[in-house]
Amino acid sequence: MKKESHHAGADVSRRSFIKASALTGLGLAVAPGLTFAKGSKEDKVRMAFIGVGGRGRSHLNNILKREDVLVTAICDIDQTAIDKSLNMIKKAGFKKPNTFTESETAYLDLLAQEDIDGVIIATPWVWHTKMAVDCMKAGKYAGVEVSAANTMAECWDLVNTYEETGVPTMILENVCYRRDVMAVLNMVRQDVFGELVHGRCGYRHDLRGVKFNPGVTFGEGANGEARWRTQHSLHRNADLYPTHGVGPIATMMNINRGNRFLSLTSHATKSRGLHDYILNNAAGGPDHPNAKIKWKIGDVVTSTINTANGETIIVTHDTNLPRPYSLNFEVQGVKGITDFDYDHRRIYIEGTSKPHSWENMNEGAEGSPSWLEKYDHPLWKKYGEYAAGSGHGGMDFFVDNAFVESVKRKVNPPLDAYDAAAWSAISPLSERSIAEGNTPQYFPDFTRGKWIWNKPVFALNDDF
Numbered sequence: 001m002k003k004e005s006h007h008a009g010a011d012v013s014r015r016s017f018i019k020a021s022a023l024t025g026l027g028l029a030v031a032p033g034l035t036f037a038k039g040s041k042e043d044k045v046r047m048a049f050i051g052v053g054g055r056g057r058s059h060l061n062n063i064l065k066r067e068d069v070l071v072t073a074i075c076d077i078d079q080t081a082i083d084k085s086l087n088m089i090k091k092a093g094f095k096k097p098n099t100f101t102e103s104e105t106a107y108l109d110l111l112a113q114e115d116i117d118g119v120i121i122a123t124p125w126v127w128h129t130k131m132a133v134d135c136m137k138a139g140k141y142a143g144v145e146v147s148a149a150n151t152m153a154e155c156w157d158l159v160n161t162y163e164e165t166g167v168p169t170m171i172l173e174n175v176c177y178r179r180d181v182m183a184v185l186n187m188v189r190q191d192v193f194g195e196l197v198h199g200r201c202g203y204r205h206d207l208r209g210v211k212f213n214p215g216v217t218f219g220e221g222a223n224g225e226a227r228w229r230t231q232h233s234l235h236r237n238a239d240l241y242p243t244h245g246v247g248p249i250a251t252m253m254n255i256n257r258g259n260r261f262l263s264l265t266s267h268a269t270k271s272r273g274l275h276d277y278i279l280n281n282a283a284g285g286p287d288h289p290n291a292k293i294k295w296k297i298g299d300v301v302t303s304t305i306n307t308a309n310g311e312t313i314i315v316t317h318d319t320n321l322p323r324p325y326s327l328n329f330e331v332q333g334v335k336g337i338t339d340f341d342y343d344h345r346r347i348y349i350e351g352t353s354k355p356h357s358w359e360n361m362n363e364g365a366e367g368s369p370s371w372l373e374k375y376d377h378p379l380w381k382k383y384g385e386y387a388a389g390s391g392h393g394g395m396d397f398f399v400d401n402a403f404v405e406s407v408k409r410k411v412n413p414p415l416d417a418y419d420a421a422a423w424s425a426i427s428p429l430s431e432r433s434i435a436e437g438n439t440p441q442y443f444p445d446f447t448r449g450k451w452i453w454n455k456p457v458f459a460l461n462d463d464f
């Protein structure tokens with residue numbers, strides 16, 4: 001697989017998009033029909049999975065609904081996860097795939113299997129980069145869960161391996177495809193907010209019941225993510241999970257495509273939430289051995305990013321205190337602002353909104369569609385009904401669809417190795433900033449200058 005072919009593919013599809021959009025207006029070049037379900041037997045995409053725990057099986061569930069794929073291999077070190085997946089595959093009427101489960105490096109045997117085009121990686125964080133790099137080296141597209149990398153060296157590994165092999169990696173950031181997020185992206189592209197000045201986002205999700213499961217147990221003997229996720233809070237004071245928030249803002253601000261992250265400073269609060277949870281949990285208490293643990297992570301970690309085009313972005317990581325879920329989105333430009341999440345979606349546009357008053361984006365003027373209906377993204381208009389059954393309110397359909405379609409058409413995915421590197425770099429850079437007394441840290445230019453010429457590609461395609 002040659003690098004040039006992917007670049008050429010991306011250029012061709014971008015050119016044809018630009019041509020089509022010039023004729024029909026931005027975002028309206030949508031052909032009717034669900035092309036993703038029409039692959040002939042010969043062009044079925046041969047998919048494999050590494051890590052089929054909670055998240056891997058939710059990807060599997062989406063993939064098994066498609067008619068244009070085969071599932072040829074699955075790998076997990078946990079036989080129960082393999083068995084559950086085989087059941088799903090059988091129920092969906094697919095042929096039994098090969099399974100790999102012997103050791104933590106059994107995935108390398110999977111990668112040696114020839115009939116695999118794309119691999120979805122949904123393992124614990126420390127495996128993401130290594131597995132994605134090995135996929136690319138084996139000539140197979142990698143679709144990697146978030147975050148994609150833990151260290152700056154890993155960020156560079158993703159970029160360098162992509163450039164050396166020409167085989168793409170896609171960061172599977174599903175929130176970029178959330179319906180309200182894509183409607184706001186559409187508003188940004190249609191200049192509703194004018195030139196952007198500021199963005200805000202975060203991962204504010206009370207994960208205490210995920211980090212300890214059951215009771216106050218984590219590590220060996222625990223369930224699900226408590227087996228591995230919790231240790232990061234023990235050793236790292238950083239924004240450990242930046243991409244759900246920053247991915248959407250990055251697509252709106254054209255990061256790596258006309259803009260880039262320049263630097264950040266990060267601040268962390270004291271760490272109280274996890275300790276308090278152990279003290280007050282029926283299975284814990286002051287005498288429980290876990291009550292002696294000194295957690296490294298600050299409960300609320302706040303980073304401020306500067307971009308090359310002069311915007312700032314505030315990113316918050318907040319997973320250890322009692323609170324309702326929020327990704328805390330705010331997008332602000334010279335004409336107005338939106339502040340939105342699942343529980344509130346408001347907008348203020350100068351000249352349109354009543355002075356100094358928010359409008360509800362779920363509503364519109366008397367007899368008119370609401371803001372969200374008016375700016376509903378063409379991809380949601382096209383696939384929304386179909387997507388409804390997939391995970392997280394439908395957005396998971398879109399992220400998996402984008403990956404499969406990119407593999408099928410042999411083009412660059414819309415979220416690539418450079419995005420994976422720039423977004424994931426927030427973790428190690430925030431860690432260093434906090435450790436060095438909130439000093440500024442500089443993002444490397446992962447694109448090596450190409451951001452100046454790269455054009456936006458995300459969700460600017462008729463199908464994905």
Ligand SMILES: NC(=O)c1ccc[n+]([C@@H]2O[C@H](COP(=O)([O-])OP(=O)(O)OC[C@H]3O[C@@H](n4cnc5c(N)ncnc54)[C@H](O)[C@@H]3O)[C@@H](O)[C@H]2O)c1
Nearest residue numbers: 051052053054055056076077078081104122123145224225
């Ligand atoms: N995008 C989203 O909305 C979303 C949601 C949940 C989780 N995630 C991400 O997905 C990833 C997986 O999370 P999860 O909730 O499924 O965790 P999980 O613990 O339920 O599953 C991880 C699986 O990987 C397996 N595994 C571990 N090491 C392995 C190895 N070396 N080789 C093969 N398999 C291995 C485990 O046995 C387990 O089955 C994480 O990165 C998480 O952050 C993303």
